[in-house]
Amino acid sequence: MLIKYGVSAGFASLGSxxxxxxxxxxxxxxxxxxxRSLGGYSDHTxxxxxxxxxxxxxxxxEADAENxxxxxxxxxxxxxxxxxxxxxxxxxxxxxxxxxxxxAAISALKIGADLSHxxxxxxxxxxxxxxxxELIVHPLLEESYSISGLEDEEKRHISSKIxxxxxxxxxxxxxxxxxxxxxxxPYLLECVSKIVKHARQSNVPIVIxxxxxxxxxxxxDLVSGYPLAVLTPNVNEYKRLVQKVxxxxxxxxxxxxxxxxxxxxxxxxxxxxxxxxxLISDGEIVKSVSFYGSPRRCGGQGDILSGSVxxxxxxxxxxxxxxxxxxxxxxxxxIAGSALLRKAASLAFENKKRSTLTTDIIECLGRSLExxxxxx
Amino acid sequence: MLIKYGVSAGFASLGSxxxxxxxxxxxxxxxxxxxRSLGGYSDHTxxxxxxxxxxxxxxxxEADAENxxxxxxxxxxxxxxxxxxxxxxxxxxxxxxxxxxxxAAISALKIGADLSHxxxxxxxxxxxxxxxxELIVHPLLEESYSISGLEDEEKRHISSKIxxxxxxxxxxxxxxxxxxxxxxxPYLLECVSKIVKHARQSNVPIVIxxxxxxxxxxxxDLVSGYPLAVLTPNVNEYKRLVQKVxxxxxxxxxxxxxxxxxxxxxxxxxxxxxxxxxLISDGEIVKSVSFYGSPRRCGGQGDILSGSVxxxxxxxxxxxxxxxxxxxxxxxxxIAGSALLRKAASLAFENKKRSTLTTDIIECLGRSLExxxxxx
Numbered sequence: 001m002l003i004k005y006g007v008s009a010g011f012a013s014l015g016s017x018x019x020x021x022x023x024x025x026x027x028x029x030x031x032x033x034x035x036r037s038l039g040g041y042s043d044h045t046x047x048x049x050x051x052x053x054x055x056x057x058x059x060x061x062e063a064d065a066e067n068x069x070x071x072x073x074x075x076x077x078x079x080x081x082x083x084x085x086x087x088x089x090x091x092x093x094x095x096x097x098x099x100x101x102x103x104a105a106i107s108a109l110k111i112g113a114d115l116s117h118x119x120x121x122x123x124x125x126x127x128x129x130x131x132x133x134e135l136i137v138h139p140l141l142e143e144s145y146s147i148s149g150l151e152d153e154e155k156r157h158i159s160s161k162i163x164x165x166x167x168x169x170x171x172x173x174x175x176x177x178x179x180x181x182x183x184x185x186p187y188l189l190e191c192v193s194k195i196v197k198h199a200r201q202s203n204v205p206i207v208i209x210x211x212x213x214x215x216x217x218x219x220x221d222l223v224s225g226y227p228l229a230v231l232t233p234n235v236n237e238y239k240r241l242v243q244k245v246x247x248x249x250x251x252x253x254x255x256x257x258x259x260x261x262x263x264x265x266x267x268x269x270x271x272x273x274x275x276x277x278x279l280i281s282d283g284e285i286v287k288s289v290s291f292y293g294s295p296r297r298c299g300g301q302g303d304i305l306s307g308s309v310x311x312x313x314x315x316x317x318x319x320x321x322x323x324x325x326x327x328x329x330x331x332x333x334x335i336a337g338s339a340l341l342r343k344a345a346s347l348a349f350e351n352k353k354r355s356t357l358t359t360d361i362i363e364c365l366g367r368s369l370e371x372x373x374x375x376x
Numbered sequence: 377m378l379i380k381y382g383v384s385a386g387f388a389s390l391g392s393x394x395x396x397x398x399x400x401x402x403x404x405x406x407x408x409x410x411x412r413s414l415g416g417y418s419d420h421t422x423x424x425x426x427x428x429x430x431x432x433x434x435x436x437x438e439a440d441a442e443n444x445x446x447x448x449x450x451x452x453x454x455x456x457x458x459x460x461x462x463x464x465x466x467x468x469x470x471x472x473x474x475x476x477x478x479x480a481a482i483s484a485l486k487i488g489a490d491l492s493h494x495x496x497x498x499x500x501x502x503x504x505x506x507x508x509x510e511l512i513v514h515p516l517l518e519e520s521y522s523i524s525g526l527e528d529e530e531k532r533h534i535s536s537k538i539x540x541x542x543x544x545x546x547x548x549x550x551x552x553x554x555x556x557x558x559x560x561x562p563y564l565l566e567c568v569s570k571i572v573k574h575a576r577q578s579n580v581p582i583v584i585x586x587x588x589x590x591x592x593x594x595x596x597d598l599v600s601g602y603p604l605a606v607l608t609p610n611v612n613e614y615k616r617l618v619q620k621v622x623x624x625x626x627x628x629x630x631x632x633x634x635x636x637x638x639x640x641x642x643x644x645x646x647x648x649x650x651x652x653x654x655l656i657s658d659g660e661i662v663k664s665v666s667f668y669g670s671p672r673r674c675g676g677q678g679d680i681l682s683g684s685v686x687x688x689x690x691x692x693x694x695x696x697x698x699x700x701x702x703x704x705x706x707x708x709x710x711i712a713g714s715a716l717l718r719k720a721a722s723l724a725f726e727n728k729k730r731s732t733l734t735t736d737i738i739e740c741l742g743r744s745l746e747x748x749x750x751x752x
Contacts, residue, residue: 076672078652079652080673081610081673082610085672111731115675126499126503129503133507133676133735136472136475137472366729369729
């Protein structure tokens, strides 16, 4: 059993630090009681965790993630038709990596999106298709080795054909996820850069993870100043990004401030910094999600997260059109995606312990969302 | 828990509107009671739904779908041999789409057909085969890209070879499903046009869905005047069909009349218009199926429907040879297919809620049919 309701249950901006401190002392007492009653990993781990929460509570505030999930998840309405609950596309999957794009795309469906596409290389497509008939998989991208004998002009022609084909689809999507299992082939990354530019011109939101973050760290102008870009770095990806953009090292003591500066410096993109607690900032506010979670670190959980953020972000944008929400839909999407993954991971871990795999966590996404936000 | 017994439990033609109104008031009271006791989506949704049912009950009548299912489903008889409970072929599956033909073909088997074939492109075949060893998958069709270097004459030769090969199989099938995951490649569609023409000459029933509807909307003469053709359009496909054939827009207030006119104008084909309530017409009568259903709109449910209609239509035709039924077997097949999908979708949704996927619904087909029409 892991920690529920990590810090507090209210929204607040960084400015209201004093209030946070006051509010959090009662909350912390309650938490300590809860943790004692529920039993955590170990006393030692709990003490460390509480220490961490205390040191954070003066500078940032835990998001009320369950409320965010309830706010943005649309009511299921039988008058709606296919596609209206979300159409997501994952750009990723190459000769080496096929699991990551599958995890991202299937997670989107399991949360409630209607359609989930994958755009990958020709080699990766039959494999990703074989994982599930639910996905629409396009064998569109090319890697250097598959066009190695061609003249430069022919290569450019192929690249432009890929872009034309993708453009036919792009406007149908509510959000792109760029990066899961993309690999680092230069020809492929150049082509994906162009896809990102086109998506940006068309105002399609983009969640960037994995090798997409490698691409973006090398070419920051791809996302700089685009408010519909979400970056979801892990520890190492975050370190590289901080070094590149802020020319400094990561400082755990000032994590929220550093994240906020980073997001601001990249022109107001939203960053979800994955960790023991997830931290989220769009350069204006910082939120954390610490509840639930699992100590299991099997590969692929980041892909669940990117697919989930894509769906929730789309839902938050749709909701914003009808309700005037004070918070950026990209931030709401990150809070919801982070919380759902943490809850699903903790449910899977309760059952499977050390043998928990990413597919086990994916199987818990539906129940996790249903617990927080029942469909009926 | 969803709404059961959407409108009424009796057959009636459009002409007997007065009787329908009288009969339906008692039924509606009973329904309101049922909905209250079972708990519907929400009060608001229920009210809307009842309003809709009331406004429809003067112009059309809910089919007694459970009775239709019981009427046309053959008794399982140990003296019968393989193939006698139905042999279905799905024409679809290309480089991009492999899930859709799989869903249609496996659904046919799960309902009770003995054999289910898929005729697809060479690229799609290994993937569709990998989804299930139960299907017989023929890598027969070609897309433009795979014959791009050839002379026109060679292309014609290949097309004619494909047709000859298909002809060897055609007469063994009780029904074809044309369209799931077919794609829109011109060479492939031209070839499939010829297959449709041959099937028509051989009096093989054809259910047309997905990209098959795109083909047919462009070339109406393929099905016009063929009473064994069934079209199963969704909202957008229906809109295009109405615009093309009747040169007008879809009018929800006069949905049954419009559908009847459309079916009549295409020479008495049967049309299953998918929606919150499914409407079915062969140009002579109109029936609706509203019971059960699910608010989840994940892609692939239309493929289950096309495969199901193919099986039920075949069974209804067989039954007609022994019993003199007043209703067109294509209409009976549509009623049964629609009702079974709606019931299976509602069972799956009860369990999986927002995370319901098409494969979950397929897993509920057997139990749904068994509930209504036990094998023993």
